[in-house]
Amino acid sequence: MITMKFGGTSVGTPESIRQACQLIKAELAHKPVVIVSAHNSPSVRMTDTLVAAAHAAKDGKPDASKVIEAQHWICRELGIDPSSNGIDRLLERFDKLLSGIAMIGELTPRTMDVVMSFGERMSARVVNDVLRREFGVKSEYRSAITLGLKTDHNFGAARPDPRCYPAVAKQISDLDCDVLVTTGFIASTDDGQITTLGRGGSDYSATIFGAIVGAEEVQIWTDVSGVMTADPRIVPEAESIPELTFMEASELAWYGAKVLHPATMTPAIENDIPVRVKNTARPDHPGTVIRRTVKQDSEAGAVKSLAVMKNVALVTISTGRMFGTHGFMSRVFDVFNRHGVDIHMIATSEVTISVTTPNAEAAERAAEAIRDFASVTVEKGLALISVVGERMKGMPGVAARVTKALAEAQVSIRMISQGASEINIAMILEGDQARDAVISLHKELFDNLAAS
Numbered sequence: 001m002i003t004m005k006f007g008g009t010s011v012g013t014p015e016s017i018r019q020a021c022q023l024i025k026a027e028l029a030h031k032p033v034v035i036v037s038a039h040n041s042p043s044v045r046m047t048d049t050l051v052a053a054a055h056a057a058k059d060g061k062p063d064a065s066k067v068i069e070a071q072h073w074i075c076r077e078l079g080i081d082p083s084s085n086g087i088d089r090l091l092e093r094f095d096k097l098l099s100g101i102a103m104i105g106e107l108t109p110r111t112m113d114v115v116m117s118f119g120e121r122m123s124a125r126v127v128n129d130v131l132r133r134e135f136g137v138k139s140e141y142r143s144a145i146t147l148g149l150k151t152d153h154n155f156g157a158a159r160p161d162p163r164c165y166p167a168v169a170k171q172i173s174d175l176d177c178d179v180l181v182t183t184g185f186i187a188s189t190d191d192g193q194i195t196t197l198g199r200g201g202s203d204y205s206a207t208i209f210g211a212i213v214g215a216e217e218v219q220i221w222t223d224v225s226g227v228m229t230a231d232p233r234i235v236p237e238a239e240s241i242p243e244l245t246f247m248e249a250s251e252l253a254w255y256g257a258k259v260l261h262p263a264t265m266t267p268a269i270e271n272d273i274p275v276r277v278k279n280t281a282r283p284d285h286p287g288t289v290i291r292r293t294v295k296q297d298s299e300a301g302a303v304k305s306l307a308v309m310k311n312v313a314l315v316t317i318s319t320g321r322m323f324g325t326h327g328f329m330s331r332v333f334d335v336f337n338r339h340g341v342d343i344h345m346i347a348t349s350e351v352t353i354s355v356t357t358p359n360a361e362a363a364e365r366a367a368e369a370i371r372d373f374a375s376v377t378v379e380k381g382l383a384l385i386s387v388v389g390e391r392m393k394g395m396p397g398v399a400a401r402v403t404k405a406l407a408e409a410q411v412s413i414r415m416i417s418q419g420a421s422e423i424n425i426a427m428i429l430e431g432d433q434a435r436d437a438v439i440s441l442h443k444e445l446f447d448n449l450a451a452s
């Protein structure tokens with residue numbers, strides 16, 4: 001078996017939906033479990049439209065018409081009857097939900113997850129309908145909720161509970177069909193409340209379902225030809241990377257490369273399932289394959305990719321009293337932990353600790369608490385650039401080239417760290433210098449290293 005995930009842009013228009021169905025039909029021999037995101041194209045940005053409607057409802061203006069029009073347009077273009085496949089029933093429920101939100105004037109994370117769940121529940125029905133009617137595929141639709149995918153109660157960023165996996169696998173194997181179409185991004189708690197895995201979470205669903213069915217491969221179909229050496233909007237010369245290790249891909253995902261939701265690699269690593277990232281519009285392009293180990297062919301450079309994370313906060317804590325007091329660190333990290341601050345980089349000396357985090361607001365709250373026992377500053381709007389590649393391990397000179405490239409671009413490094421695994425070099429810079437830094441780094445590391 002395989003799982004095939006189609007991202008929002010891969011099911012964003014009637015044409016791309018047909019293209020996705022074509023690709024699914026070509027894989028029938030592998031019994032695909034298909035995971036679908038909500039429609040996302042310039043004409044239909046479904047998840048964003050749902051979120052905007054919920055905010056408007058909270059402010060007293062419940063109006064489902066944009067959502068209804070967009071979904072009806074997709075159905076009409078594909079010759080699908082939304083009253084026959086449950087979509088109109090969902091739209092009615094969404095309309096009622098908006099009235100409820102308006103009446104209470106409150107929008108909790110739990111309600112927001114219900115709001116966002118409608119996008120995937122509608123688009124997966126659309127894909128299933130097109131597969132059956134237009135492509136003659138024996139497919140079935142079941143939402144991840146119906147299949148019994150359970151998570152914790154962390155609304156907006158829920159994590160799956162693997163104890164439910166055997167029961168979900170049984171549900172799937174009991175179905176009498178060639179293709180199962182299900183929803184990405186959503187699940188429910190053990191007491192039946194709808195949850196989401198966080199924005200972009202359908203990638204994560206793809207590997208979760210891969211783990212559940214024991215897939216031989218997880219395919220992520222998207223709008224770029226795999227994971228790139230850098231963001232092509234910043235570096236037009238950026239190229240697709242043929243192969244990445246699990247570690248490289250997860251490092252890139254956590255450090256801001258937008259192709260994959262950060263948690264995507266976890267189920268793949270735990271179950272040793274290769275993940276292939278492919279372009280729906282260019283299916284012949286090999287894309288990127290991510291697996292435990294990759295061929296170390298000598299032509300490939302040691303550096304695989306550059307990731308940029310914007311809006312990073314740098315928290316610097318200083319105290320004259322740290323010397324000799326080993327409890328200080330744990331006290332500081334306890335505060336970060338309590339305020340939900342995700343820490344990416346840490347640098348310490350006897351008198352200061354600097355940490356970086358993408359959660360600027362949580363960092364401000366933590367800083368307030370730390371002020372009780374140390375002095376703290378929080379700087380916001382910085383950028384974190386990471387240079388990722390497993391073969392940098394033990395390879396002299398990469399760090400020197402990195403600093404040289406930044407010096408040439410007149411970018412100053414605020415903080416730098418190389419993890420003990422030597423899989424990445426991470427740097428903090430001023431946010432407005434990130435672009436120049438990436439361009440210069442790409443030139444130095446890819447144009448030159450690839451040739452050497």
Ligand code: ASP
Pocket residue numbers: 007008037038047048119184185198199200201202203
């Ligand atoms: N529809 C969700 C989002 O826009 C999940 C996804 O597309 O992966 O974030």
Ligand code: MG
Pocket residue numbers: 007008200203259260261
């Ligand atoms: Mg995505």
